[in-house]
Amino acid sequence: MMASSNLNDSIVIVGAGIIGLNVALVLSEKGHGRSITVVAEHFPGDTSLYYTSPWAGCNFSAISGTDDNALRWDSLGYAHLSKLATECPEEAYVHWTPSFELWDEDVPSDKIQHMSGYLKDFRVLSEVELPDGVKFGVSFTTLSVNAPEHIKYIYRRLRDQYGVRFLRQKLPSIQAAYASPSTKIVFNCTGLASATLPGVEDPKCYPTRGQVVLARGPHIRTNMMRHGKDYETYVIPRPGSNGNVILGGYMQKGVSDGSTYDSEVKSILARTSDLSPEIRQKEPEVLAVFAGLRPSREGGARVDRDEITVQGQKRVLVHNYGAGGTGFQAGYGMAVESVAMVKDMLRDIACEIPQARL
Numbered sequence: 001m002m003a004s005s006n007l008n009d010s011i012v013i014v015g016a017g018i019i020g021l022n023v024a025l026v027l028s029e030k031g032h033g034r035s036i037t038v039v040a041e042h043f044p045g046d047t048s049l050y051y052t053s054p055w056a057g058c059n060f061s062a063i064s065g066t067d068d069n070a071l072r073w074d075s076l077g078y079a080h081l082s083k084l085a086t087e088c089p090e091e092a093y094v095h096w097t098p099s100f101e102l103w104d105e106d107v108p109s110d111k112i113q114h115m116s117g118y119l120k121d122f123r124v125l126s127e128v129e130l131p132d133g134v135k136f137g138v139s140f141t142t143l144s145v146n147a148p149e150h151i152k153y154i155y156r157r158l159r160d161q162y163g164v165r166f167l168r169q170k171l172p173s174i175q176a177a178y179a180s181p182s183t184k185i186v187f188n189c190t191g192l193a194s195a196t197l198p199g200v201e202d203p204k205c206y207p208t209r210g211q212v213v214l215a216r217g218p219h220i221r222t223n224m225m226r227h228g229k230d231y232e233t234y235v236i237p238r239p240g241s242n243g244n245v246i247l248g249g250y251m252q253k254g255v256s257d258g259s260t261y262d263s264e265v266k267s268i269l270a271r272t273s274d275l276s277p278e279i280r281q282k283e284p285e286v287l288a289v290f291a292g293l294r295p296s297r298e299g300g301a302r303v304d305r306d307e308i309t310v311q312g313q314k315r316v317l318v319h320n321y322g323a324g325g326t327g328f329q330a331g332y333g334m335a336v337e338s339v340a341m342v343k344d345m346l347r348d349i350a351c352e353i354p355q356a357r358l
């Protein structure tokens with residue numbers, strides 16, 4: 001059971017991936033930092049197959065869903081990451097990056113129409129600019145994120161600027177998050193574990209495996225993505241890494257294998273070389289190979305307010321999981337909406353106006 005202390009436990013956030021950290025950030029920005037405990041088995045700096053966030057590529061792209069939720073969460077996420085890239089790019093490990101996205105078929109036209117309204121420097125590529133086999137392409141200025149460093153940045157901010165408390169514990173059930181009687185709201189941000197965590201056990205959750213190559217290529221400055229029928233290929237310069245890039249990738253639905261495969265490395269190197277003129281100019285040196293499991297969910301992410309009975313009492317539970325391949329680009333928007341769902345309860349939780357940063 002969770003250690004019960006009356007300090008900082010009015011709000012408990014279970015999970016310290018990008019989703020839980022963004023919920024803590026949105027609540028802290030509203031003045032509730034000192035009322036929050038984040039409980040998790042894994043924290044920024046840890047690596048595990050059961051902790052997806054450090055493995056993300058990571059960028060903002062048109063890879064997300066086409067439903068209204070995904071469109072809203074993306075636009076809020078783009079605005080949030082834009083602010084970080086403009087105000088504190090080195091500290092937050094988020095950089096503005098020129099980007100090209102190409103589709104072989106199945107162009108998500110409505111979504112592109114929506115995104116064109118806010119993406120910086122958005123332009124549809126002319127036919128002569130499209131490589132062979134590509135049906136449609138756009139360029140814009142995207143945000144690229146050094147995922148493992150970015151989550152450490154949010155963690156430091158929450159701890160040092162807002163007084164959020166962190167507790168390392170693997171909870172046996174979501175009910176265990178209510179160990180303290182003073183806990184008023186629990187946010188479930190457990191990613192893929194929501195498939196099996198007692199009290200949640202959502203059968204719609206499934207993993208989508210991705211393998212990526214970390215390579216050294218300081219001359220590679222352009223984000224490139226090609227969406228094919230049976231493949232996803234991408235090149236993402238990694239901010240604040242002294243010239244590393246992430247080369248990908250794979251989207252293997254329902255696969256939960258954490259191994260990495262040489263045949264997949266070869267395929268990634270061949271596909272990214274075809275895609276990126278910068279890679280053809282000088283082959284990057286392979287440094288490491290990783291595999292991660294995106295926490296996918298049929299019908300898209302679950303952001304909703306629920307009620308759960310714990311020891312005969314009804315308690316408030318807000319779910320925020322199932323972000324699939326978009327936790328970094330959509331996570332802040334998902335957090336804004338999950339926090340708005342408990343607006344009525346936040347009135348009764350201690351609030352202090354955050355200090356201006358020095």
Ligand SMILES: Cc1cc2nc3c(=O)[nH]c(=O)nc-3n(C[C@H](O)[C@H](O)[C@H](O)COP(=O)(O)OP(=O)(O)OC[C@H]3O[C@@H](n4cnc5c(N)ncnc54)[C@H](O)[C@@H]3O)c2cc1C
Binds near residue numbers: 051055212324
């Ligand atoms: C190869 C790859 C590339 C990607 N590229 C991108 C990209 O370019 N852009 C993008 O936006 N996204 C990308 N993603 C997706 C992104 O990484 C995920 O959407 C995101 O990391 C999900 O975050 P999460 O917080 O839901 O889950 P996680 O990061 O897995 O965090 C879950 C948390 O819950 C905790 N937890 C679980 N069960 C318990 C328990 N019982 N008790 C206590 N704690 C528990 C864990 O310890 C952890 O802290 C990529 C993913 C992969 C694998």
